[in-house]
Structure formats: C-alpha cells, structure tokens
Amino acid sequence: MHPYFQMIIDAYAAAQRPFFHQVTPGVARDMMSASISAAPKPTDLPVMASVNNENVQGPNGAIAIRRYLPEGGILGTCVYAHSGGWVIGDLESGDNLCRRLAGLASVEVISVDYRLAPEYPFPVPLDDVYAVVQWASGLGRPLIVAGESAGANLVAAAAIRARDEKGPAIIAQLLASPVTDHNFETESYRTIGDKNWLLSRADMEWFWGHYCAESDARNNPLVSPLRLKNASGLPQAMVVVSELDPLRDEGLAYAELLRTSGVPVSVIEGKDMLHAYFFAAGAIPEVAQSVADSASWLKNCILASNGVNNQ
Amino acid sequence: MSNRDGKLAGRRILITGAASGMGRAIAELFTREGARVALLDLNGPAVLELAKDLQGFGIECDISSAQQVADSVAAAIKALGGLDGVVNAAGLYYSKSFEETDIESWNRVMAVNVTGPYHLLQAALPALRQASSATIVNIASISGYLPMAGTAAYSTSKAAILMLTKSLGFELGPNIRVNAICPGVIKTEMTRHIWEDPARAASTADRVSLKKMGEAEDIAKAALYLSSEDSSFATGTEIVLDGGFSWR
Numbered sequence: 006m007h008p009y010f011q012m013i014i015d016a017y018a019a020a021q022r023p024f025f026h027q028v029t030p031g032v033a034r035d036m037m038s039a040s041i042s043a044a045p046k047p048t049d050l051p052v053m054a055s056v057n058n059e060n061v062q063g064p065n066g067a068i069a070i071r072r073y074l075p076e077g078g079i080l081g082t083c084v085y086a087h088s089g090g091w092v093i094g095d096l097e098s099g100d101n102l103c104r105r106l107a108g109l110a111s112v113e114v115i116s117v118d119y120r121l122a123p124e125y126p127f128p129v130p131l132d133d134v135y136a137v138v139q140w141a142s143g144l145g146r147p148l149i150v151a152g153e154s155a156g157a158n159l160v161a162a163a164a165i166r167a168r169d170e171k172g173p174a175i176i177a178q179l180l181a182s183p184v185t186d187h188n189f190e191t192e193s194y195r196t197i198g199d200k201n202w203l204l205s206r207a208d209m210e211w212f213w214g215h216y217c218a219e220s221d222a223r224n225n226p227l228v229s230p231l232r233l234k235n236a237s238g239l240p241q242a243m244v245v246v247s248e249l250d251p252l253r254d255e256g257l258a259y260a261e262l263l264r265t266s267g268v269p270v271s272v273i274e275g276k277d278m279l280h281a282y283f284f285a286a287g288a289i290p291e292v293a294q295s296v297a298d299s300a301s302w303l304k305n306c307i308l309a310s311n312g313v314n315n316q
Numbered sequence: 317m318s319n320r321d322g323k324l325a326g327r328r329i330l331i332t333g334a335a336s337g338m339g340r341a342i343a344e345l346f347t348r349e350g351a352r353v354a355l356l357d358l359n360g361p362a363v364l365e366l367a368k369d370l371q372g373f374g375i376e377c378d379i380s381s382a383q384q385v386a387d388s389v390a391a392a393i394k395a396l397g398g399l400d401g402v403v404n405a406a407g408l409y410y411s412k413s414f415e416e417t418d419i420e421s422w423n424r425v426m427a428v429n430v431t432g433p434y435h436l437l438q439a440a441l442p443a444l445r446q447a448s449s450a451t452i453v454n455i456a457s458i459s460g461y462l463p464m465a466g467t468a469a470y471s472t473s474k475a476a477i478l479m480l481t482k483s484l485g486f487e488l489g490p491n492i493r494v495n496a497i498c499p500g501v502i503k504t505e506m507t508r509h510i511w512e513d514p515a516r517a518a519s520t521a522d523r524v525s526l527k528k529m530g531e532a533e534d535i536a537k538a539a540l541y542l543s544s545e546d547s548s549f550a551t552g553t554e555i556v557l558d559g560g561f562s563w564r
Contacts, residue, residue, distance in 0.1 A: 302387060311364070
C-alpha cells in the first residue's frame with residue numbers, strides 16, 4: 006500500500022473512527038463532511054474563471070448543481086457525480102477533482118448534488134443525474150460524463166439510459182472505481198473486502214441495502230451495469246481502478262464487457278492505491294498523473310468528436 | 317492530398333511534437349510525399365487542426381506520460397491500420413547553468429526528451445515489427461555532443477537520445493532502421509529567444525559558416541531521407557545539419 010494511504014488508515018485506527026456500516030446514514034454523512042473539511046486545500050488546483058451553485062429542475066424537484074468554468078477556451082461539458090455509496094457525499098466531496106478535470110480537460114464541469122439513499126433509493130439518484138445530463142446537453146457543447154465509485158455507477162447508468170431512450174449524445178464516460186455489480190464474491194472482494202481499507206464489503210452491503218434493498222431489483226442494468234446483455238453503442242470509456250480496492254474486479258469486468266461489445270476502452274490501474282484514489286492527487290504525484298491522463302483522454306474524445314480523424 | 321509517386325507513398329508515420337516547428341514541417345513534407353501521418357502534440361486543438369488540414373490523425377498527448385502515450389499510439393495505429401515509421405520530434409528546451417538547474421526542471425527535461433521517446437518506442441515497436449521496412453528518426457541536437465553555455469540538462473538529454481539511436485540501431489535490425497538528426501540553430505518556437513533578439517540572431521548567424529539560421533524544412537528533408545528507402549543502408553547513425561556551427 007502507498008504510505009500516504011497507510012497514514013490515513015493508521016490515523017483512522019488511532020482515532021477509533023467507526024466504519025460507515027457501523028453508524029447511521031446521518032452520522033456517516035457527517036464523518037465524510039468532517040474528513041473533507043479537515044483536509045488541507047491542495048495548492049496545485051487549476052484556477053477557475055468562475056464557480057457557481059445553481060439549480061436544475063428534475064422529475065423529483067430542484068437538483069443542486071455546481072458549475073466549474075476553467076480559464077481559457079471551453080471545449081465541452083462534463084457532468085460529474087460524486088462518490089459515497091449513494092448514501093453520503095455532496096458537492097464538496099468532488100470539489101477538488103472537478104476543478105482538476107475542468108482545468109486539465111478544458112471543459113465546464115457540472116457537479117450534481119443528487120438525492121441520497123436511503124431517503125431517496127433507486128431510481129431517484131439516477132433520475133437526478135440523468136436530468137442534469139439532459140439539461141447539460143442543452144448547453145450545446147460536446148457532452149461527457151464522469152463519476153467516482155457510486156457516482157461512476159450513476160453516470161454509467163445514465164449513459165445506458167441515454168442510449169436506450171435515445172437521449173443526449175454522450176461522447177465519453179470516465180468511470181473511476183465504479184460500482185458495477187452487486188456480486189460480493191469477486192477475487193478483489195475476497196482478498197480485500199474485509200480489510201477496511203477505506204471501503205469494506207460490510208460498507209458496500211450497507212450502501213447497497215440503502216440504495217436498492219430488494220435483491221431482484223439489483224439485476225436491473227441501470228442498478229448493476231455489469232448485468233447488461235448488450236453494451237454496444239455505449240460511449241467510449243476510461244475505467245480507473247485501484248489495485249487495493251474491493252471494487253477493482255467489477256471495474257475491470259465492466260471495462261471488459263464494454264470492450265467485447267466493441268466500445269473503445271482505456272484502463273488505468275492504480276498500483277498500491279486504495280478505493281477512489283483521485284482524492285490524493287494533491288499529495289501523490291502518480292495520482293496527479295492518473296488524473297491528468299484521464300483528463301487528457303476526455304479532452305481527446307471531445308477533440309476527436311469534431312469530425313476530425315475520420316480517415 | 318495523397319501522392320502515389322511520393323517517396324513515402326503507402327507509408328504510415330507517427331510524428332510527435334507535430335503541431336509546431338520541425339515536427340510540423342516534417343508532418344507537412346511527409347504528407348506531400350504520400351505518407352499518412354498520425355500527429356501527437358501537447359497542444360491538442362492545434363494538432364487536430366493540422367491533422368484536419370493534412371487529412372491525418374491527430375491526438376493530444378503528453379509524451380512524458382506512459383498512459384497517454386499508450387492510449388495515443390494505440391489510437392494512431394488503429395486510425396492508420398498499422399505503422400511504418402516514427403519521428404520523435406517532441407522536445408523541451410531548458411537553459412540554465414547547472415548550479416541553477418533544480419531537480420524538478422532536470423527531471424522534466426529528461427521525462428520529455430529521453431523517457432518520452434522511450435514510452436513512444438515501447439508502445440510503437442509491436443506495430444513497427446509488423447512492417448516490412450520500418451524507420452525511427454530521433455530529433456537530437458548538436459547539443460548532444462557539443463557543450464554550450466547553460467545547456468547541461470538539455471545537452472545531457474540529447475546525448476542520451478544519440479546513444480539510444482546507436483543502441484537501437486544495433487538492436488532492432490534488420491527490419492527497423494534507427495537514425496538521428498542533429499539540428500543546429502533552427503528557426504522555431506524553441507529558438508524564439510535567439511531570432512527575436514537582433515543582436516543574438518546576428519551573432520548566432522555569424523558563427524555559422526553558411527551565415528544563416530536553419531529552417532524547419534531543412535530538417536524535414538533529412539527526416540524524409542531517413543524515413544524513406546533512399547537511406548536503406550543507414551542505421552544507428554546521425555546527420556548533423558547545423559550550417560557549419562559545430563566547427564567554428
């Protein structure tokens with residue numbers, strides 16, 4: 006394990022920090038917010054021309070969004086969904102990454118404060134993300150989606166919905182440590198699931214229980230994208246997984262599903278990294294490089310969508 | 317755009333640093349000579365614009381990133397249907413005395429000028445091996461063998477590329493030829509600090525036997541020679557194009 010993550014694990018242990026599955030959703034949200042606000046702001050974030058909180062109307066009412074406009078030319082729009090197992094997290098959880106993606110890929114990033122389970126189980130969080138995707142397509146620029154962990158699950162599902170409902174054209178999807186399935190018996194779950202390295206099997210069972218309690222309903226590809234019968238026609242994907250993440254294998258399996266369906270896929274495997282490791286970009290140069298590589302990939306997808314490169 | 321009688325007709329060539337300077341001149345000349353080109357550059361919008369003009373493939377790529385190079389080369393190979401040649405023209409100039417060269421700058425110069433070609437050739441070699449007659453051209457510099465004031469980091473990186481050229485010339489035959497070009501002072505963005513300053517431009521030109529700075533097209537013509545069958549007996553060697561700068 007990279008020493009930076011070991012330091013975090015040790016600090017949590019020393020503080021006797023409970024695990025998410027041992028507390029209520031409200032306490033878990035407070036724990037997440039406390040971690041985010043306690044972390045020093047990275048000094049290497051790109052400068053934004055503007056950052057604004059706004060609202061978008063969706064089927065369940067107003068959805069809070071945060072819009073990040075980087076300095077310089079804007080090539081496209083990126084709808085971003087934060088991590089947190091559909092239960093915790095908010096606009097602050099992804100704030101640093103949104104700034105990085107906006108600056109590095111020259112896109113406006115729109116972060117979605119989707120409604121959270123258990124108050125709002127499936128399909129409400131997905132409805133919120135999809136509504137923002139539809140709204141963002143109205144901005145008229147090339148459109149991409151990005152998410153981390155459960156947020157990656159939501160944007161992957163939004164991409165499936167957009168394909169099936171002939172909705173907005175999504176050019177590319179960045180899926181970082183995605184939740185793609187409800188199978189807890191993968192190799193990575195079996196070897197890492199009980200170690201409590203930022204995310205455990207017990208946490209994931211707890212998150213799943215809040216988001217989609219009924220086991221049959223979990224087979225819906227909009228809940229478990231890996232259960233898709235046919236992935237062809239989905240947007241090209243960058244799948245980022247961490248070596249030491251219980252979700253590693255379901256991420257790799259989704260990349261493989263897309264690839265075998267003819268969807269161009271690029272994969273980054275973060276060696277020695279834990280779940281959803283992009284948050285460490287300010288502390289670990291290799292992580293900053295992975296973020297830069299992901300952003301460059303997104304940018305190339307947009308650039309290539311403008312009718313060039315069709316040989 | 318395609319030239320069936322060109323010296324590079326039917327050849328598929330990947331060029332790094334292709335959006336400006338020598339890389340750009342090489343991309344333009346190679347296209348005129350019938351090659352289909354894949355262009356990589358740190359400046360995505362610019363390289364895609366050029367790719368559009370040349371009916372080639374363009375992609376943004378920081379060649380110091382193994383991931384970006386792997387993705388870009390894979391996309392280029394897919395677009396061109398294979399690869400017959402590579403020109404490593406991407407480079408970073410850095411000028412400070414050795415004592416003022418901090419470790420970040422040193423590492424960055426090496427990452428772009430030395431490790432960049434490493435990543436690129438590692439990614440491209442499987443495709444080059446498939447080609448019947450493949451070529452690799454590395455843009456080095458007279459700095460690679462000639463010490464000059466304030467160029468310790470840059471010169472060291474270029475000396476490394478010259479030795480990489482020799483090593484790969486030795487290692488990659490008989491179907492892959494590897495050669496280098498050592499430009500002197502060429503009028504590009506990299507040397508803007510020289511040619512924009514009339515006094516410096518004059519003293520630089522005065523040092524050259526031919527009394528002028530080189531043009532990017534001069535280098536492109538040598539790259540054409542080394543990427544075509546005209547140079548079929550050349551490998552592991554270098555062409556110095558400096559107007560006589562080295563010997564004065």
